[in-house]
Amino acid sequence: MTLTRRTLVLGSGVLILSFETRAEERKSFPTALIRIILANSAGGAMDAMARAVADKISASMRQPVIVDARAGANGLIAANVVSQAAPNGYTLLFTNSSIMQNSFLRPDQMKMESLAPVALVAIAPNALAIGKSIPAETLAQFIALAKSNPDKFSYGSLGIGSTGQMLGEMLNKLTGAHIQHIPYKGEPPMLQDLLGGQISAAYGSAGTLGRQAAAGKCKLLAVGNTQRLKEFSDVPTFSESGFPSMNFASGWFAVFAPRNTPAEVVSKLSMEISGASLAPDIVTISSQLGFESKGMPASDFAEFLQRERDKWGEIIKATDIKIQ
Amino acid sequence: MEHALTDLWYGFEVALRPTNLIWSVFGVLVGNLVGVLPGMGALTTISMLLPLTYALGPVPAVLMLAGIFYGSMYGGAIGAILLNLPSHPPHAVTCIDGYPMTLQGRGGAALGITMMSSFFAASVGIVMMIFLSPLLESVASRFGPAEVSAIMLLGLLAGATMARGSPLKGVAMTVLGLFIGNIGTDAISGTYRFTFGVNELSDGIDLAALCLGLFGVADFLVTVNRKVVRGDEVKVSLADMRPTRAELKQAFLPMLRGTVIGCAFGALPGTGPTITTFIAYALERKISRTPERFGKGAIEGVAAPEASAHAKTQVDFIPTMSLGIPGDAVMALLLGALIIKGIQPGPQLISEHPDIFWGLIASFWVGNVLLVILNVPLIGIWVRMLQVPYRLLFPSALFFICIGVYSTHNALFEVIEVAVIGGVGAALLALDFPVAPIVLGFVLGPLFEESFRRVMLLSQGDLFVFVTRPISASLCAACGLLVATQFIAYSRRRRASRTTGDETTPAVHAFHHVAPIEMKTSTRREP
Numbered sequence: 001m002t003l004t005r006r007t008l009v010l011g012s013g014v015l016i017l018s019f020e021t022r023a024e025e026r027k028s029f030p031t032a033l034i035r036i037i038l039a040n041s042a043g044g045a046m047d048a049m050a051r052a053v054a055d056k057i058s059a060s061m062r063q064p065v066i067v068d069a070r071a072g073a074n075g076l077i078a079a080n081v082v083s084q085a086a087p088n089g090y091t092l093l094f095t096n097s098s099i100m101q102n103s104f105l106r107p108d109q110m111k112m113e114s115l116a117p118v119a120l121v122a123i124a125p126n127a128l129a130i131g132k133s134i135p136a137e138t139l140a141q142f143i144a145l146a147k148s149n150p151d152k153f154s155y156g157s158l159g160i161g162s163t164g165q166m167l168g169e170m171l172n173k174l175t176g177a178h179i180q181h182i183p184y185k186g187e188p189p190m191l192q193d194l195l196g197g198q199i200s201a202a203y204g205s206a207g208t209l210g211r212q213a214a215a216g217k218c219k220l221l222a223v224g225n226t227q228r229l230k231e232f233s234d235v236p237t238f239s240e241s242g243f244p245s246m247n248f249a250s251g252w253f254a255v256f257a258p259r260n261t262p263a264e265v266v267s268k269l270s271m272e273i274s275g276a277s278l279a280p281d282i283v284t285i286s287s288q289l290g291f292e293s294k295g296m297p298a299s300d301f302a303e304f305l306q307r308e309r310d311k312w313g314e315i316i317k318a319t320d321i322k323i324q
Numbered sequence: 325m326e327h328a329l330t331d332l333w334y335g336f337e338v339a340l341r342p343t344n345l346i347w348s349v350f351g352v353l354v355g356n357l358v359g360v361l362p363g364m365g366a367l368t369t370i371s372m373l374l375p376l377t378y379a380l381g382p383v384p385a386v387l388m389l390a391g392i393f394y395g396s397m398y399g400g401a402i403g404a405i406l407l408n409l410p411s412h413p414p415h416a417v418t419c420i421d422g423y424p425m426t427l428q429g430r431g432g433a434a435l436g437i438t439m440m441s442s443f444f445a446a447s448v449g450i451v452m453m454i455f456l457s458p459l460l461e462s463v464a465s466r467f468g469p470a471e472v473s474a475i476m477l478l479g480l481l482a483g484a485t486m487a488r489g490s491p492l493k494g495v496a497m498t499v500l501g502l503f504i505g506n507i508g509t510d511a512i513s514g515t516y517r518f519t520f521g522v523n524e525l526s527d528g529i530d531l532a533a534l535c536l537g538l539f540g541v542a543d544f545l546v547t548v549n550r551k552v553v554r555g556d557e558v559k560v561s562l563a564d565m566r567p568t569r570a571e572l573k574q575a576f577l578p579m580l581r582g583t584v585i586g587c588a589f590g591a592l593p594g595t596g597p598t599i600t601t602f603i604a605y606a607l608e609r610k611i612s613r614t615p616e617r618f619g620k621g622a623i624e625g626v627a628a629p630e631a632s633a634h635a636k637t638q639v640d641f642i643p644t645m646s647l648g649i650p651g652d653a654v655m656a657l658l659l660g661a662l663i664i665k666g667i668q669p670g671p672q673l674i675s676e677h678p679d680i681f682w683g684l685i686a687s688f689w690v691g692n693v694l695l696v697i698l699n700v701p702l703i704g705i706w707v708r709m710l711q712v713p714y715r716l717l718f719p720s721a722l723f724f725i726c727i728g729v730y731s732t733h734n735a736l737f738e739v740i741e742v743a744v745i746g747g748v749g750a751a752l753l754a755l756d757f758p759v760a761p762i763v764l765g766f767v768l769g770p771l772f773e774e775s776f777r778r779v780m781l782l783s784q785g786d787l788f789v790f791v792t793r794p795i796s797a798s799l800c801a802a803c804g805l806l807v808a809t810q811f812i813a814y815s816r817r818r819r820a821s822r823t824t825g826d827e828t829t830p831a832v833h834a835f836h837h838v839a840p841i842e843m844k845t846s847t848r849r850e851p
Contacts, residue, residue, distance in 0.1 A: 042372075045660065047660070048660065070735065071527075073527055077524065077733075077735075160513060161514060180784075181781075182778055185774070192464075192647075192649055195647070198782070211668050211669075211672075212671060215670060288666045
C-alpha cells in the first residue's frame with residue numbers, strides 16, 4: 001500500500017515536472033531563479049552594488065535573483081564557475097576589472113573569450129595620493145621632488161598587475177623618475193603605511209583616498225577620469241596634469257554570462273541590467289560608494305572592453321609588468 | 325577626559341534606546357551561539373546576516389554586527405575548552421590547556437575563568453579605547469613594515485618552543501606551519517607557490533580549515549578507535565564548575581598580563597588576534613616557575629590567551645573607527661555595512677557620527693555584561709553537553725565543521741581541505757607531535773615574509789633599517805635576548821644531563837642552537 005502510494009506520488013511529481021518544463025520552454029526568459037556569482041567576498045562595496053542591481057532586476061523580471069559570493073584567486077574562481085556553467089543566462093558573473101588583469105597576467109587560467117559581456121554597471125575612478133609630510137602640492141612638484149631625490153620615494157599599489165602598478169610604472173617611464181613600487185594585498189594596509197609615512201605615495205580608489213585627504217591625512221594629487229570628480233572638484237585629472245595617457249585609470253564593475261549564451265537572452269539581461277544601473281536609487285548608492293553608474297548595454301560594453309584591453313596590453317608591454 | 329565622559333554618557337543613552345538595545349542583544353546572542361559551532365566564525369555569520377541590516381538604521385546595524393563579533397569570541401572558547409574544537413583560530417592556543425582541564429573534569433572551572441578573564445580584559449580594552457585612542461594611534465602610525473616583521477619574528481621565536489614535549493618537535497612543527505603558509509599567491513610578486521595548478525589553492529590554505537582539521541578532526545580520528553572514549557569517562561558535577569580559590573589566584577596575574585598584551589596588539593592593525601593569543605601563552609609559559617605543567621591543564625594557559633583575545637577584540641575597533649582603516653576582514657565587513665548605509669568611514673566618522681562611535685562603545689559594555697550574565701548559568705549546560713554520548717557528539721561536531729568550512733567560501737574545496745588536514749594532523753598526533761606550533765607558523769610566516777620583503781624593497785636591501793628604527797631595534801633586541809636565554813637554559817641542562825649521562829639532550833641542544841638562524845633564512849626570499 002505504502003509502496004504504491006509512494007510510486008503514485010513520485011510518478012505524478014515527475015509528470016508535473018515534465019509539464020512544467022514544457023510550459024517553461026514556451027514562456028520567455030527568465031522563468032526560473034537567476035544566480036549572480038560575485039567575484040568577491042560578501043559585504044564589500046562590490047557586494048552592495050551587486051545586491052542593489054539584483055533586487056532591481058528581480059523586481060522587473062519577476063524572478064528571484066540571488067547573489068552568491070565566491071571570492072578567491074583575484075576573481076578567477078568565480079570567473080571559472082561561470083564560464084563552465086550552462087550558457088542559458090541563469091548563471092551570471094558580477095566582477096570588477098581584475099578579471100582583465102588576470103587575462104593578461106595569467107593567460108593560461110583566464111581567457112576573456114570564455115565569457116560574454118552583458119553590461120557595464122559602474123566605474124570606480126582611481127587616484128594618486130601622497131603622504132601629508134611630502135613637500136609637494138601638485139603632481140608636477142612631486143615628480144620634480146622625486147627626480148631630484150632618486151630612490152627616496154615609493155608608491156603603494158594593490159599588487160602586481162593592478163591599475164596602481166600600471167599607473168606608477170607609466171609615471172616612472174614618462175618622467176624618468178624612479179619611484180619604488182611596493183605591492184600590497186589590500187587597501188587597508190596600504191593606507192596604514194601611507195598615513196604612517198612608510199611609503200610616500202599610493203594609487204587607490206578615489207573614494208577611499210579622498211576621504212583620508214579630506215581629513216588632512218594625505219594629499220590627493222590627481223584622479224584618473226575623463227573629467228574631475230564631483231566630490232573632489234579641486235583635484236585635477238591626470239590629463240590636466242600633463243599625462244593624458246594615464247587617464248585610463250578606472251576600475252569597473254560589470255556583468256558577464258557564459259560564452260555561447262543565446263543572443264536574445266544576453267540582450268534581455270543587458271537591457272535589464274543596464275537599465276537598473278541607471279535607476280535613480282542605484283545611482284545614489286553607487287555615488288555613495290565612490291563609483292559612477294554607467295549602465296552600458298552589451299554592444300557598447302563589448303567595444304569598451306576591447307578598447308580597455310588594447311590600452312592595457314600596450315601599457316603592460318611598455319612597462320614590462322609581469323609575474324616573476 | 326571629562327569630555328570623553330560626557331560623550332560616553334551620551335553613548336549609553338544611544339546604546340540603551342530600545343531598538344538599539346534589542347539589536348545589540350540579538351547580535352551578542354547570535355554571536356555567542358555561532359561562536360560555539362565549529363567553523364562558523366564571526367566573519368561568516370556577519371556576512372550572512374549583513375542583508376538583515378539593510379532594513380535597519382546605521383546605529384542598530386553596527387551595534388548588532390559588532391555584537392556578533394565579540395559575542396562569538398565568548399562562544400569560541402567553549403568549543404576549544406570542552407571539545408578541543410577551536411571554532412575561531414585565536415582559540416587554538418586555548419585548546420592546549422583548556423582541553424586537558426576538561427579531561428580532568430575541570431572544564432567548567434576553565435570556562436568560569438575564561439568568562440572572568442574575558443570580561444575583565446574587554447572592560448580594560450574599552451577603557452583604553454575611550455581614553456587612549458589618540459596615543460595608540462600615534463604608536464600605530466610609527467609601526468611600519470620593519471616593526472611588523474620584527475614583532476612577527478619575536479612571535480615565531482617565542483612560540484616555537486612553547487608546546488609541551490620535545491622542543492625539537494615544536495620547532496619542526498613551526499617550520500611545517502611556515503611551509504604551509506607559503507602555499508598560495510606570493511603577495512609581493514604575484515607568483516603562485518605550491519598550488520599545483522589548483523586555483524582554489526591560490527588563496528592559500530584556509531585558516532579555519534587548518535585549525536579545525538588539526539584540532540577537532542585529528543583528535544576525533546585518533547580517539548575514535550579507542551575502546552574507552554572521553555565522553556564516557558568525564559563526570560560532571562556542579563561543584564566542579566566553580567573555579568577554586570587557588571585556581572582564581574593562579575589565574576589572576578596571567579589575566580592581567582594577557583590583557584596588557586591584547587591591548588598592545590590591539591593598537592597595531594594587521595597583527596591579528598591569533599598572534600596575540602600565542603604570544604600571551606608563550607609569555608606565561610616562559611615566566612612560569614612550573615613550565616612543565618603547561619599542556620597538561622594549566623589554568624594560566626587558559627586565562628592569559630583568552631584575556632588577550634578579548635582585549636585585542638575591543639582595542640581593534642580603534643583604528644577601524646577612528647581612521648576608517650579596518651584591522652581585519654570582520655572590521656572591513658563592519659565598515660562595509662556603514663558604507664551601504666551611506667556613511668563614509670574615515671577620520672571624520674567620530675565627529676560626523678558621534679552616535680555611532682559612542683553608541684558602539686557603550687554597547688560594548690552593555691553587550692559584555694549581557695554575555696557574562698548569559699554565559700555563567702550556561703556553563704552548566706555547555707558542560708553537560710559532554711555527557712552526550714561520544715558516538716552522537718562527535719559526528720555532529722564533524723557535521724558542523726563541514727558546514728562551517730563550506731560556508732566560508734561556499735565551496736566544497738574547503739571541506740576536502742579540512743579532511744586532508746585532519747588526516748595529517750591525526751598522524752602527527754599519533755607520533756606525539758604538538759600541532760599548535762603549526763598554526764603559529766602558518767599565521768605568522770606569511771605576515772613576516774610580506775613585511776620583511778616590503779622593508780627590503782623600501783630600504784633597497786639594507787638590513788640595518790631593523791636596528792636604526794627604535795621600535796624595531798628594541799624588538800630585535802628582545803629576539804636576541806630570547807635566543808640567548810634559550811641557549812643558556814639548554815647549555816645548563818646539557819651540563820646537568822652530562823652528569824646523569826642522558827644521551828638525547830646534546831642532540832636537542834645542537835638543534836636549538838641552529839634553529840632560530842634556520843628559521844630566519846627559510847622565510848627570506850629574493851625580492
